[in-house]
Amino acid sequence: MQHTPRPCAAFPTSDPTRPDQAIVIGAGLGGLASAMRLGAKGYRVTVLDRLDRAGGRGSSITKGGHRFDLGPTIVTVPQGLRDLWAACGRDFDADVALRPLDPFYEIRFADGETFTARQNDAAIKAEVARISPRDSKGYAQFLKDSEARYWFGYEDLGRKPMHRLWDTVKAIPKFAMMRADRSVYAHAAARVKDEHLRFALSFHPLFIGGDPFNVTSMYILVSHLEKAFGVHYAMGGVQAIADAMVRVIEGQGGTVVQGAEVDEITLSAGRASGVRLVTGETLPAAVVVSNADAGHTYDRLLRNAPKKRWTPAKLKRARWSMGLYVWYFGTKGTAGMWRGVGHHSIVVGPRYREHIKDIFIRGRLAEDMSLYVHRPSVTDPSCAPKGDDTFYVLSPVPHLGHDTGVDWAVEEEPYRAKMLKVLEERLLPGLTGRVTESLTFTPETFRDRYLSPYGAGFSIEPRILQSAWFRPHNISEELPGLYLAGAGTHPGAGLPGVIGTAEVLGRLVPDAPGGVAPAALRMAAE
Known part of the structure; x- marks a missing residue:
């Protein structure tokens, strides 16, 4: 069931004297989760979003019968969503259908080797032993390391506010013990010798915008997330989760209002007092939550406030994290083709370290590429016409802030042609004659569509x-009454991360005056 967006003319009645009015800027997943948390605490919440569908980067576009999920494609910690729904007195599984994926994904290396990631312990151990028997013991130790970092980094630090410096200072001894100074790749390299396995154990930070050769090894916890909770797909795509949240x-x-863009957060007596829209309308609120990018929030929405x-x-x-080039396309009559290609494939280019340097350090668009390929139609036929397929192929590229910036007006189509060539040679032979619908996003699209710095x-x-205290806080130190959610805040990006930002925010925002928070939420805040 799809949600029909409320047009921007349908604003709820605003009363500047009401202390239980809250505004959330942005209907991305972090903003919607924040609105749910606030609603559970007794607030009358209005969510304002400039796009035509709820979900932000987790929304979708439909063309020619193909539903293209624009951003996140998987659910790795379903319990985070179940906890969110429970705090609102609802049952997530009654609203959204999740399907476990097996295998999680297949990695295809340039030399012909493959690595298939699964949850089954015996199967994954056999896969490691097939590739490099001498690394079996090191792989087992890596998983133990990953679990330890999960309990400390995710369940402890990641689920509580980190706006007080002392909370981070207290964690330093544990960080040191866990070798947080190492990068994710360095930690993988310390445990296994085979370069295929080093890639398989270290590439995950790319899913949250991090350089595996520089991001702290605390992020190896993602391997435990996969192993412990599995990898799931929401039937109807992540859009189905966003619609259920609405x-x-x-x-x-x-109320969730689409087509309403916030131009500025307003101030009164040194506090956030509401928002002003690009149309000039002003909406008052006792609490303001920005799910816009933290950079956009401070640089644009608070441009007239002292910081x-x-x-x-x-x-x-x-x-800043890397940019993304994403090609969304549909194919005709291919449901029975490419039988070895499952829901997720990762096609690895011939270089790893140097390619990552091109993306994050040099800011250069490389000739080679590594691709993340999403084929949801093998799991969810509703995303494509009968007999057809829907694809989404993502390539990490430099963001727009490098001195050696990429001119995407020139490079967009040649880069798509290179991507097509790689796909035909490495994964989807005969693709060229099968493509029907086609849509591309470049870093310029992310800048203009999502207002991403x-x-x-x-x-x-x-x-x-x-990270932690060093990241933009969920409660703004710049302006009382303002809170932040989403990928740019603590604990960070990725679907579990942005849902987690709302959980942390829920611990910081007081209950609405005269309201009583549900027992589940109150217990979570203790």
């Missing part, structure tokens, strides 16, 4: 000095 918000008495920490100069010095795919890069 229904919960509306069931709480809240001590997140100044334009500091934001310019920050390291530098067109970065995942906001601020999750390096160690841009």
Whole structure:
């Protein structure tokens, strides 16, 4: 069931004297989750979004009968969503159908080797032993390392506010013990010798915008997330999750307004007092949550407010995640073709370290590429016409802030042609004659559609000095009454991360005056 967006003319009645009014800027997954948390705490919530569908980067576009999921494609920690729904007195599984994927994905290396990731312990051990028997023991140790970092980095630090410096200082001894100074790749290299396995154990930071050779090894916890919780697909795509979130918000008495762009967060008596839209309308609120990119929030939406920490100069010095080139396309009559190609495939280019340097350090568009290929139609036939397929192919590329910037007006079509050539040679023979619908996103699209600084795919890069206290806080130190959610805040990007930002925010926002928070939410806040 798809949600019909409410037009921007349908604003709820605003009363500037009501202390239970809240506004959420942006109907991305972090914003929708925040609205659900606020609604559960007794607030009358209005979510404002400039796009025509809820979900932000997790929304979709339909062309010629093909539904293209624009951003996240998998659910790795379903419990985070179930906890969110439970805090609202709802049952997630009654609203969204998840399908476990097996295998999770297949990695295809340039030399012909493959690695198939599965949840089954015996199967994955056999896969490691097939590729490199001498690395079986090191792989087992890597998984133990991953689990330890999950309990510390995800369940402990990741689920509580980190806006007090002392909370990070207290964690330093544990960080040191766990060798947080190592990169993800360096930790993988310390455990296994085979380069195929080193890639398989270290590429995951790319899913949250991080350089595997520089992001702290705390992020190896992703391997435990996969192993412990599995990898799932939401039937109807992540759009189905976003639509279900809107229904919960509306069931709480809240409103989600599409086609409404916020131009500025307003101030009164030194506090956030609401928002002003690009149309000039002003909406008051006692609580304002920005799910816009943290950089956009501080640089644009608070452009007229004094700032001590997140100044334009500091934001310019920050390291931003890479950009993304994404090709969405449909194919005709291919449902029975490419039988060895499952829901997720990763086609690895001939270089790893040097290619990552091109993307993150040199800011150069390389001749070679590595591709993440999403084929949801093998699991969910509803995303394509009968007998056809729907694809989404992603290539990490430099963001727009490098001095050696890419001119995408020139490079967009040649890069798509290179991508097509790689796909035909390495994964989907005969693809050229089968493509019907086609759509591409470049970093410029991310800049213009999502208002992402530098067109970065995942906001601020999750390096160690841009994580926890060093990351934009969920409660703004710049303006009382303002809270932040989404990929650029703590704990970070990725579907579990942005849902987690709302959980942390829920611990910081007081209950609505006169309201009583549900017992489940109150217990979570203790």
